[in-house]
Amino acid sequence: MTAQIIDGKAFAATLREKIAQHISRLKQDHGVTPGLAVVLVGEDPASQVYVRSKGKQTVEVGMNSYEHKLPADTTEAGLLALIHQLNTDPAVHGILVQLPLPAHLDEALVINAIDPTKDVDGFHISNVGLLATGQKAMVPCTPLGCLMMLREYCGSLSGLNAVVIGRSNIVGKPMAQLLLRDSCTVTVVHSRTRNLPEIVSSADIVVAAVGRPLFVPGEWIKPGATVIDVGINRIEQGDGTTRLVGDVDYDTAKEVAGAITPVPGGVGPMTIACLLANTVTACCRTHSLSEPNGLTA
Ligand code: NDP
Numbered sequence: 001m002t003a004q005i006i007d008g009k010a011f012a013a014t015l016r017e018k019i020a021q022h023i024s025r026l027k028q029d030h031g032v033t034p035g036l037a038v039v040l041v042g043e044d045p046a047s048q049v050y051v052r053s054k055g056k057q058t059v060e061v062g063m064n065s066y067e068h069k070l071p072a073d074t075t076e077a078g079l080l081a082l083i084h085q086l087n088t089d090p091a092v093h094g095i096l097v098q099l100p101l102p103a104h105l106d107e108a109l110v111i112n113a114i115d116p117t118k119d120v121d122g123f124h125i126s127n128v129g130l131l132a133t134g135q136k137a138m139v140p141c142t143p144l145g146c147l148m149m150l151r152e153y154c155g156s157l158s159g160l161n162a163v164v165i166g167r168s169n170i171v172g173k174p175m176a177q178l179l180l181r182d183s184c185t186v187t188v189v190h191s192r193t194r195n196l197p198e199i200v201s202s203a204d205i206v207v208a209a210v211g212r213p214l215f216v217p218g219e220w221i222k223p224g225a226t227v228i229d230v231g232i233n234r235i236e237q238g239d240g241t242t243r244l245v246g247d248v249d250y251d252t253a254k255e256v257a258g259a260i261t262p263v264p265g266g267v268g269p270m271t272i273a274c275l276l277a278n279t280v281t282a283c284c285r286t287h288s289l290s291e292p293n294g295l296t297a
Pocket of ligand 1 (some may be wrong): 166168169172189192193196209212233236267
């Protein structure tokens with residue numbers, strides 16, 4: 001068996017198209033333009049790339065993009081003052097503080113200072129609680145993108161065995177909550193789990209968010225399972241160059257799985273598309289307008 005390839009790039013392009021159409025309706029019918037503010041503290045090169053890409057895609061779908069680049073030695077009080085200003089700015093519907101923050105800044109304090117209705121990353125403690133209790137939340141972008149692809153490829157997820165590898169607050173835990181909400185039987189495994197291969201091999205759905213290159217071999221995968229690889233790892237090749245690989249050994253897993261996301265081109269493109277989707281959702285909720293179908297969980 002060779003797996004169907006889940007093309008995250010194409011999926012994200014279709015989602016962005018849908019978002020752009022909805023934004024043009026929001027402008028035309030209600031005179032509202034969604035706005036996304038991205039805050040970057042310091043000069044971490046990877047974060048700079050992400051922020052540039054987010055800003056570009058925000059504008060491409062027709063939203064307003066507000067970038068705030070602060071020096072690495074910004075004080076906590078200075079950052080909190082900016083967040084307060086964005087919280088009260090009616091042109092800003094979504095606020096994203098790019099992580100990681102420099103070590104002297106308290107990430108939890110900063111994230112929890114964001115107005116939860118503008119928390120398009122879904123990391124605010126209120127949104128975490130809303131998601132966990134099955135209420136209307138802002139849903140973290142990466143798991144939201146994974147869920148959208150799973151629904152598309154599996155149809156109903158009800159009753160399926162799902163194994164999430166990793167229990168981080170940004171991927172593993174919210175992913176498990178979303179799968180539970182869709183009535184999967186969910187197992188979360190982590191670095192202390194015993195008999196991990198056996199648990200993974202019972203899964204109809206595997207979501208790997210480990211941060212270890214090629215961690216999941218094809219022999220752990222149940223034939224026909226759907227495999228979502230969240231990992232982004234850069235590995236050295238023999239010739240001195242590097243390449244990106246996921247947490248799943250794609251070459252062996254694709255021979256067993258029913259469907260699988262590649263790295264790159266799988267989950268990655270969906271994450272930014274879901275950030276845009278969350279900003280539209282936040283804008284609709286702020287203005288008490290109906291939310292478009294298919295943009296959230
Ligand atoms: P974290 O490092 O926060 O979490 C990794 C998780 O994997 C932890 O729960 C850890 O367990 C678990 N783990 C580590 N080693 C093992 C092991 N040997 N066996 C079982 N479980 C293990 O990572 P993130 O969740 O933030 O990210 C995971 C991956 O996803 C990374 O490669 C990251 O780059 C990528 N990523 C990709 C995104 C995208 O847009 N595509 C977005 C976000 C992340 P424990 O808790 O016990 O330590």
